[in-house]
Amino acid sequence: MKYWLFKSEPDAWSWEQQKAKGDEGEEWSGIRNYQARNFMRDMKVGDRGFFYHSNKGLEVVGIVEISAESAPDSTTDDERWDCVHVRALADMPKPVKLKEVKANPTLEEMSLVTSFRLSVQPVKADEWKEVCRMGGINPKTLKPV
DNA sequence: GCCAACGTTGGC
């Protein structure tokens, strides 16, 4: 299983809206960046990702799961762009602030820090564990610690 | 709201 991170401005698409979609999930549409698209094409159903609020909040607020592999983006006719579907799995009991991520030496190579403009990013297994630990969630059971 | 970082576009 691979791990990812999805950024969204809460004014455009918030964690609350994502959760409201339930198990059905929602298309992660609107990505117009080749790097981000290529990462989405790499994703498999069942992979997990962090849901990060950019612009406002600046924190990892929850965990999502890829519910459908990459397919044409319904918001454009341009066939260059496709995207996955994601569904909400769990809240971060304690949202992890960007500031905390930056302050943690274990996470200094995390894409969130090094490629902060990228809206869909890969997350390494040890980074996944560390951010889960900081957020007070067990990465296996998805239960609060 | 500003501005730095950086991806994309388009003229040559």
Place this chain on the structure above:
DNA sequence: GCCAACGTTGGC
């Protein structure tokens, strides 16, 4: 195929 101009993202 280079690179300047431009547009967008996102932290501050």
